[in-house]
Each structure stands twice: as C-alpha cells, then as structure tokens.
Amino acid sequence: MSVFDLAQQVRTKQRRAIDVANDTLAAIDARDNEINAFLHLDAETIRSQAERIDATVDAGGDPGRLAGVPVAIKDNLCQRGVPTTCASKILEGWKPPYDATVITKLTQAGAILVGKTNLDEFAMGSSTENSAFGATKNPIDPSRVPGGSSGGSAAAVGADYLPLSLGSDTGGSIRQPAAFCGVVGLKPTYGTVSRYGLIAFASSLDQVGPFARSVDDAGILFEVIAGHDPMDSTSLNAPAPDVMTTINDGVAGLRVGIVPELIDGTSDEVRDRVVAAQEALVAQGATLVELSAPELRLGLAAYYLIAPAEASSNLARYDGVRYGNRVDAPDVAAMMTATRTAGFGDEVKRRIMLGTYALSAGYYDAYYGQAQKVRTLIIETFARLYAQCDVLLGATTPTTAFEFGAKTADPMAMYYSDIFTIPSNLAGHPAMSVPFGVDGDGLPIGVQLLGPALSEPTLFRAAKILESEAGR
C-alpha cells in the first residue's frame, strides 16, 4: 500500500495507527535479529506515538500528511532523549538534548518514528561493515552487504518492515544502498533539506534524504522534510521543490544525457539495465543525447581529499568533554587522546588522519587546494552538460551488492563503489537511484538519474516512468 493511501486510511479510521505500529513491530521482530537494520528501537515509544495519532483522529483532527506512517531514522540524526550513536563507541549511550529539524517535521506530519538504523561509523563507508555494533545484512541476500553508509535505513525498507526511512548522503550513502537493497533513494539538492541535527561528517557535501518502496512515497517524504530552516545557515532560502504536482507528467521531450563516465566500469548486467532504462525513457518520448565528460572521473580522488579534510575538522569535537564517552587520564591532552583512540574505529581514524595530512602545511596546496579546484571543474562540467540535456542517466553503482569482507582489506576498492555517485555531491546537485531489474543472482540493480540544482521535479517524473517500466 502507498504511503498516501496508508495515511488516508489512518485519517479516516479504516486503519488505526496502533495497528500499523504493531504490524511494523511484528515484521521487525520476525527478521531483524538476522538483518540488524536497527541499532535502537523501543516498542513502548512507538506504541505511544501511534496512540497519540489515533487520539488526534478521534478528536476530529488531522495528524498530518504522514498520519500513522512508520519511518525509520538513520542513527546520525539527533532525536531528543533517544540514543544516537553514529554507530560509534565514542557516542554510545548519548541522548541528544534536541531534535533534528527533519525529526520535528516528521512528527508534525504525524509519522511514527520507529527507531534508529545502523550505518558505517559516522557515515564513513559503503557497506555498514564499519559499524561499531555489527554490520547490517542485505535483506535480499543476507550473505551480502546492504551498501552504506545508510545501510540500515535501506535494509529496513528493503526488508519491507516499513515504507519509508531517512538516510544521509555525502558521497552516495543513500543512492548506493538504495541500489543494493532494491529501493528508491534520493540525494536532494544541497540546502533543500535542513542539516540541523544531522551529525556532521563533511558539511559541504552532507544532505539528508528519503528511502522509499516507490517513487511516489519518496516524493511525499521529500516534500515533508524539505524547506528553509533558519537553524541551518546553509539552508536554501527558497521554497522547496514541489515534486508531487508534476510526478505523473511523463518524459515527452525530455533530453536525457548519456555520458560514458557514468557507465563505464560496470558489470555487464548493470550496463544492460542502464541501456534498458535509456530505451524505456525513449519509448515514452524522451530523446537521448550522447555526451562526454572525462572530468567527472576526477571526482573520486577529489572527494577522498575534501571529505576527509572536512571530517578531520568536524570530528575534532569528540574530545571526551561535552558529550559521549571519556577514557580517564591524568591530564586533558592524554584524556582526549585516550578517548579518541578507544572511541573511533579504523575507517574513521584513517579518514581523520588523511584529512589532517591533506590540510597540513606543505601538502595543503597539492592535495586539498587541488581537490577544491577539481570541484570547480566538476561544477563547470555539469553546467556544460546541462546546457545540452535536462537530466543524465547512468548506473548508481559499478556492481550489485558484494559479499561481506570482499572490500574491507583495501580502502580504495571500497571507495570505488562511490565512483558514479560522488560528482553530484561535489556539485550540490540532486540525484536519485531507482530500482531497475535484477542480475542473474536476483540481486537488485539501480539506475541513477542526475540533474542540476533544484531539478527534483524532473528527476521524479523520469523516475516514475522507470518504475513503471522496470518489470518489463
């Protein structure tokens, strides 16, 4: 059932929110010992939210657009009084004293906040294997990773526990797990969704976005969480894009750009599905424009300097003083070192050190400075492409979901999973992964739609066509 229909049923008492809550809990209970999508979940809190929603309906009120719809939350979003860990030992047991703006918006829309989902520690990774609390398994094939870093949120929707979840995407952390788990995932335009209460990884790249079973459901969740927020000084001071009004308008006349840099290097099966997606859009009236953008290939190297540089600064705040855990030592410097050494996992340490190095005297110009200039090249390249097409279509990931341990020994092999998703983050543009068939092992394949800033309405129109054609 669609989110729209579910909310409508709850609003008209055809279905009670408490029954939705209990069904969701039963689905999670039946399978999450195996999948491990959730780091925190409290049945009483879920039921009491549902009872409040039912009481609002009983009193003749409207709980909101997501009345009684269960939503899972990536555990790097602050929820007041609810354990928020970023899947790191350094924050284990911490309860934020405030709600992220997206949490406030979900509550005001009448959603049931179901719990906090697993991720790679501080959102650094592409498989959830970097979680300090154990990896999440892919619900389609539990011998494989769900992707990452928002693997728990993707798996919760992929396992059909609930229709919606929130993730964050710094270099592909929504789109890559969405592709691996066979769900829809959107990285919105930078600044359209508030980052207030999103625990920072790389502030110029991070963006909160939806996971959903369907394109329509993703559109509703995006509209609920988007909008200007005075609490986030990088929030766009413009109305959030309205995607639902035009979502069924089709793709007649749409110019779809195809660049080898967003396809080359994939497995044959992934490539075949991208070609099939091109054909599906053309069959509905779109035209293909063959273009080339070699600069996009530089995005991966630039990202793995810029994101660690920003992370090394952002994660300096975990010093054992104001929140999180502390390892005692006789003086403050030793306490901070002992706390950080015990509290952070290997990937987080790797990126902090890489970022510290890239920013240090003597290397700043060669690494961070050059990466910032490559970022300009990528933005200019996209501007050139979008002068000739309306959207770009390519692969979300080079492969389908890989097995546990396949890439843990070699950080660069893991980073390569993000080759197609990173350019949109560097440019601040929106991009979306849409399920489009499966490979020979039955593993989901995602295709990626990219567009210029604030082109979400166009992406959703194209995604809707792909969704309806995916089974053919």
Next chain:
Amino acid sequence: MSEARPLDASDVTKVASLARLSLSDAEVERFTGQLARILESAAEIAELDLGDVSPTAHPLALANVLREDDVRASLDRDEVLSQAPSVNDRRFSVPKIVGEAP
C-alpha cells in the same frame, strides 16, 4: 605548488599526534600502507595544472545569515550536562590542563 612526496611512517605518527590519536607500531605500519595507496590515487589530481581554476569550498554561494538580536530559548542546561562525561558545579569538568609551577 609544493611537491608531493610519498607518505611514510613518520608522517603517519605526526598526523596521528595532531589528531589526538595514539597508534601501535603495527597500526602505524598498516595505516601507512593504506594511506599511501589512497594518496597515490590523489596524485592524479595533485599533478594537474589548474593554475587558472578558482577553488570551490562549498556548492552554494554562501553569505552570512543574520537574525534579529532577540532572546530565544536555548538548550536546557541540565539536560545537556546530564549527557556529559563529567560535571562539577553545573559545569563541564576536565582533568588538569596546566601543570604545577616549577
């Protein structure tokens, strides 16, 4: 532009210390290999001639955001302190920062 040279164990020890991380000898060795390999892939951009290109630090053209200077609620002090590792007299508490006078 400064010339990038291969990263070695002394660099890793130094950045770890700057970042307030303590590494065992085995970790220094492992991280040195991994970080060197990541920086090798960064060499492709370190070597580009981008003299005329201006750097981008952020995707939006940011300007200072101002608001009226009026009183608003802030976080609850006791709730914040309840989450701190150590509190003394309603303040964050840390081990000593400066040593005894010689």
